[in-house]
Amino acid sequence: MSNNDGCAISRSNEAKALGVKMGAPIHKMKDLIERHRIVCLSSNYALYGDMSKRVMNVLRMFTPQIEVYSIDEAFLNLEGIAGPLKDYCLRIRETVIQRTGIPVGVGIANTKTLAKAANKMSKKNGGVFELTDPAKIEGALANYDVGEVWGVGPALTAHYARRGITTALQLRDADAKDIERKHSVVAARTVLELRGVPSIPIEEVTPDKKNICVSRGFSRPVFTLHELCESVSVYASRAAEKAREQGLNARSMSVFVETNRFKDVKQYANSYSIELPVPTSDTMELVRFAVRIVAMLFVDGIEYKKAGVLLNDLSSEGVQTNLFDDEDRMRLMRLNRAMDLVNKDWGDGCLSFASCGIGRSWITKFSKRTPRYTSRWNELAVART
DNA sequence: TCTGGGGTCCTAGGACCC
DNA sequence: TCTGGGGTCCTAGGACCC
Numbered sequence: 001m002s003n004n005d006g007c008a009i010s011r012s013n014e015a016k017a018l019g020v021k022m023g024a025p026i027h028k029m030k031d032l033i034e035r036h037r038i039v040c041l042s043s044n045y046a047l048y049g050d051m052s053k054r055v056m057n058v059l060r061m062f063t064p065q066i067e068v069y070s071i072d073e074a075f076l077n078l079e080g081i082a083g084p085l086k087d088y089c090l091r092i093r094e095t096v097i098q099r100t101g102i103p104v105g106v107g108i109a110n111t112k113t114l115a116k117a118a119n120k121m122s123k124k125n126g127g128v129f130e131l132t133d134p135a136k137i138e139g140a141l142a143n144y145d146v147g148e149v150w151g152v153g154p155a156l157t158a159h160y161a162r163r164g165i166t167t168a169l170q171l172r173d174a175d176a177k178d179i180e181r182k183h184s185v186v187a188a189r190t191v192l193e194l195r196g197v198p199s200i201p202i203e204e205v206t207p208d209k210k211n212i213c214v215s216r217g218f219s220r221p222v223f224t225l226h227e228l229c230e231s232v233s234v235y236a237s238r239a240a241e242k243a244r245e246q247g248l249n250a251r252s253m254s255v256f257v258e259t260n261r262f263k264d265v266k267q268y269a270n271s272y273s274i275e276l277p278v279p280t281s282d283t284m285e286l287v288r289f290a291v292r293i294v295a296m297l298f299v300d301g302i303e304y305k306k307a308g309v310l311l312n313d314l315s316s317e318g319v320q321t322n323l324f325d326d327e328d329r330m331r332l333m334r335l336n337r338a339m340d341l342v343n344k345d346w347g348d349g350c351l352s353f354a355s356c357g358i359g360r361s362w363i364t365k366f367s368k369r370t371p372r373y374t375s376r377w378n379e380l381a382v383a384r385t
Numbered sequence: 386t387c388t389g390g391g392g393t394c395c396t397a398g399g400a401c402c403c
Numbered sequence: 404t405c406t407g408g409g410g411t412c413c414t415a416g417g418a419c420c421c
Contacts, residue, residue, distance in 0.1 A: 002389035009389065025388040043389095070421045153419050184395055186419075213391065220386070262388055 001026060004219045005042055051102065058096050062088070067202045075112055075202050089128045108132065112200050113193035116150040117141070117168065141169035141194065151190040156183065168194060208248060213357040214238045221260065228257070229291050235356035236290035240283045243358060249279035250358030253286065255293040290356050 002009045008024050018036055020029065026040060033040065052071045059066055065077035081088055089106040096104050107118025108130040114137070121140060122129035131137050147157035149168050159182075165171050172194035180188035189199040214235040222228055232255055243250055256271030272293050280286065 004387080004389080006388050023389075027387040045390095073421080151419070155418060184418085186395065209392080211392070215390065217389075260388090 001040055001042055003043075003216065005040070006217070008040075009043070051100065054100050055096055055102055055104070058099050059092065061095070062092050065202065065204055067204055068206065075115065077202050078108070085132075086128055086130050089130075093127050103127065105129075109137075110196045111193040111198045112202070113150050113190055114196065117144055117148070120148065137196070138169065141172055142167055144168040146171050149190060149194070151186065151193075156187060159183070209246060211357055212239050212242045212246075212248075212250070214242070215256075215356075229294055232290050232294050232356055233287045236287045236358075237283045239356055239358050240281050240286045243281035249281050250286065251276055251279045252358065253289050253293065254357045255290055256357075257294075286358065 001007065005026060008015070008020050008022065008026060008029070011020050011022070015038055018032065018038065020032070020038065026033070029038075032038065048071060055072075056066070056068050056074060059074055059076060063076050063078060063081075065079075067075040069075055076092075078085055078088065085108050089108055093104055093106055096102060104127070105119050105122040106128045107115045107120070107122050108128070109115040109118050109132060114131050117140065118129045118131035121131070131140060144167060146152055146160050146166055146168055147154070149171065152160070152171070160166070160171065165174060171191060174191060176188045176191040179191055192199040216231070216235065218231065222231065236253075239250075252273055252275050254271055254273040274289065274293060276285075276289065
């Protein structure tokens with residue numbers, strides 16, 4: 001299950017057979033789960049990260065030229081390996097199982113895209129599948145849905161389908177220039193890769209992160225400033241921790257909040273970014289800015305004097321007021337007021353999601369598809385005050 | 386009541402510059 | 404009818420990946 005045990009994100013073959021869909025909300029499957037006594041387990045990302053490292057270290061014994069692509073995938077450059085590659089890869093597979101107990105699939109090909117396809121095919125072919133013989137490639141790609149190809153997502157699949165391209169073979173034989181004109185260089189690269197022309201290099205050194213984001217949907221709606229600040233502070237300190245782990249400093253910070261998009265009520269979403277005066281990964285520093293941004297989210301553009309609200313006792317709400325200067329205090333007074341107004345107007349559709357992100361660029365961008373109602377928000381606040 | 390959480394890159398178009 | 408011709412930077416949004 002995903003975070004907060006909300007969704008099914010990994011399923012056994014038995015669960016799949018019972019119709020448990022990828023990403024399906026657990027709470028909508030209560031009956032199914034009970035009827036078939038399906039076992040639901042919380043996820044443990046620290047454990048997976050640790051196991052991943054162990055597997056990757058075993059792979060490193062077989063070639064120094066390795067790109068750790070994700071928590072459970074790696075590309076190995078086998079150029080210059082003597083003897084049949086398939087035998088070599090069978091040995092890799094055996095060694096990984098011996099040392100970690102984890103069964104892996106190995107796909108062998110001239111390009112990353114073909115290797116990914118071969119890897120998928122390996123699952124039904126003894127764990128190792130080679131895709132280097134032209135005739136074999138042709139046959140395999142003819143039976144491979146274009147949507148399964150690495151780099152071809154739902155949008156491209158639909159576009160290709162309209163032009164009669166439904167298999168990987170048809171995409172391979174399409175006009176690459178035409179694909180580039182109609183779509184992008186990325187799509188064109190996929191075509192070349194399917195032809196066996198390496199167009200996506202193996203990246204042995206992992207590039208530094210450009211953004212770090214910590215975001216959570218709340219397990220229940222959040223109504224008070226105290227709860228919001230508390231959550232965002234936790235996200236900010238987690239983000240700071242991640243930055244330090246990676247030896248990075250943030251130059252900007254962004255916070256966004258959203259109402260519950262699954263509810264059929266008026267939606268609100270907003271975000272605010274700042275440049276940090278000095279690049280940092282210091283927890284207290286970043287938490288302080290995060291809380292200030294929360295204030296900015298709500299009160300941007302409202303005159304304090306017009307608001308004319310009384311200072312709420314922030315410490316009785318549990319907010320650490322020693323983090324604020326006078327200006328922050330003023331913002332927060334207005335924020336308290338704004339939260340009140342929003343709670344009245346939006347009712348139980350109130351904040352359900354928040355995040356804190358930091359980045360290397362001057363402005364951190366986490367664009368969301370959710371519409372923003374900043375002006376509406378301000379109108380509301382001004383009108384009510 | 387409960388509905389995942391991270392990331393990256395590319396492109397089009399507008400603003401702005403000379 | 405004529406109406407310059409290049410550029411760069413930034414941002415939003417789309418698309419993809421795990």
